Amino acid sequence: QPVSDVKPLPDYAKWKDANSLIVHSANTIETQRGAVGSSVITPLNRLFIRNNVSPPPAGITDNPDAWQINIEGVRKPHTFTLAQLKDMGLQALPMVLQCSGNGRAYFPHKPGGTQWTVGAAGCVIFTGVPIATLVEALGGVQDGMVYMTGTGGEEIPAGLDPNSVRVERSVPLEAMKDAILAWEVNGEPLPLAHGGPLRLIVPGYTGVNNVKYVKQLAFTKAQSPASIQQNSYRFSAVGEKGGPQHESIWEMPPKSWITSPSSPDTSLKAGPVVIGGVAMGGMDSPSKIEVSIDGGKSWQEARFVGPDLGKYAWRQFAFTADLKPGRYNLASRTTNAAGQTQPAERAENNRGYNNNSWQDHMVEINVTS
Ligand code: MSS
Numbered sequence: 001q002p003v004s005d006v007k008p009l010p011d012y013a014k015w016k017d018a019n020s021l022i023v024h025s026a027n028t029i030e031t032q033r034g035a036v037g038s039s040v041i042t043p044l045n046r047l048f049i050r051n052n053v054s055p056p057p058a059g060i061t062d063n064p065d066a067w068q069i070n071i072e073g074v075r076k077p078h079t080f081t082l083a084q085l086k087d088m089g090l091q092a093l094p095m096v097l098q099c100s101g102n103g104r105a106y107f108p109h110k111p112g113g114t115q116w117t118v119g120a121a122g123c124v125i126f127t128g129v130p131i132a133t134l135v136e137a138l139g140g141v142q143d144g145m146v147y148m149t150g151t152g153g154e155e156i157p158a159g160l161d162p163n164s165v166r167v168e169r170s171v172p173l174e175a176m177k178d179a180i181l182a183w184e185v186n187g188e189p190l191p192l193a194h195g196g197p198l199r200l201i202v203p204g205y206t207g208v209n210n211v212k213y214v215k216q217l218a219f220t221k222a223q224s225p226a227s228i229q230q231n232s233y234r235f236s237a238v239g240e241k242g243g244p245q246h247e248s249i250w251e252m253p254p255k256s257w258i259t260s261p262s263s264p265d266t267s268l269k270a271g272p273v274v275i276g277g278v279a280m281g282g283m284d285s286p287s288k289i290e291v292s293i294d295g296g297k298s299w300q301e302a303r304f305v306g307p308d309l310g311k312y313a314w315r316q317f318a319f320t321a322d323l324k325p326g327r328y329n330l331a332s333r334t335t336n337a338a339g340q341t342q343p344a345e346r347a348e349n350n351r352g353y354n355n356n357s358w359q360d361h362m363v364e365i366n367v368t369s
Contacts, residue, residue: 273320
């Protein structure tokens with residue numbers, strides 16, 4: 001990006017590594033394609049940030065153990081402090097956190113919203129208490145509940161949403177199975193930027209469903225009335241406004257992209273070139289990864305580089321190609337353990353959600369003698 005476009009990091013994210021990031025705005029910060037590294041886990045100082053409204057005051061993370069959360073819609077509703085949650089159970093969850101709008105920049109109809117390329121995603125380890133454990137301790141979910149609804153801790157500025165003062169998301173009840181309430185990420189107390197002191201984590205589901213600064217977890221009959229649930233994050237046709245009649249953005253599809261070489265203007269010398277990237281499987285492990293150097297005409301199987309940290313994590317891959325001088329279109333395509341393969345075409349939709357097209361994510365390189 002030209003130097004004049006470089007925006008400063010906002011105060012709450014000053015500790016991040018500016019050289020690895022693209023700052024779209026104070027609340028939308030993307031990881032550069034080449035800054036992912038090859039160690040499975042994304043360092044926190046390079047992890048993307050997305051806030052729909054400004055985060056709450058930094059002071060809320062000063063005394064994390066005193067943070068309170070209400071659990072509703074169970075037989076014995078209860079308010080816990082974070083200190084109490086810490087004694088109820090412990091689960092570490094390596095997983096991809098990815099914004100619903102990651103890859104929006106590649107939609108030809110130019111949807112409004114942050115023009116994320118590949119970097120509104122990272123793979124991190126959240127640690128917290130399994131929600132299933134809490135629910136069991138509280139006598140189970142009340143009869144007739146179909147959704148799990150998380151309520152965020154910041155206030156939506158007046159006038160933005162007539163139906164809610166809080167960021168609220170509902171997911172199908174079945175998502176509870178592997179979900180946790182997390183207070184730690186990559187071994188550190190959860191920072192404000194990523195939802196500290198406490199965050200709802202729903203692995204396999206897009207970023208927005210992972211409610212930060214969570215102050216209430218409710219099992220509900222209906223989805224939250226908040227606009228972020230009813231109107232945005234829905235699959236509507238291009239040109240059509242989203243509404244409750246459209247499918248909500250929940251589960252992530254399989255996806256991969258090349259992270260090195262990372263940019264179209266990378267100039268490479270002929271000879272062996274290691275092509276690297278990341279592959280995620282969505283709701284199942286990535287089980288196969290292929291690379292193409294001819295824009296998808298032919299494919300060859302690449303190998304996974306790092307360990308398998310479970311079905312919700314991504315895996316780095318590598319493929320060594322012996323390249324003669326010329327121009328190449330590099331692409332990658334993953335298949336998950338359920339047999340779903342990343343498609344060539346994106347699923348068109350008005351707001352530019354869930355882009356997992358391998359075509360859209362190609363990198364064109366120039367190899368010289
Ligand atoms: N939460 C809250 N509370 N608020 C807000 O704003 N956002 C979303 C999630 N959660 C929010 C929440 C989104 S949208 C996303 S992506 C995520 O978050 C991000 O994360 P990080 O940590 O990275 O920042 Mo899209 O689908």
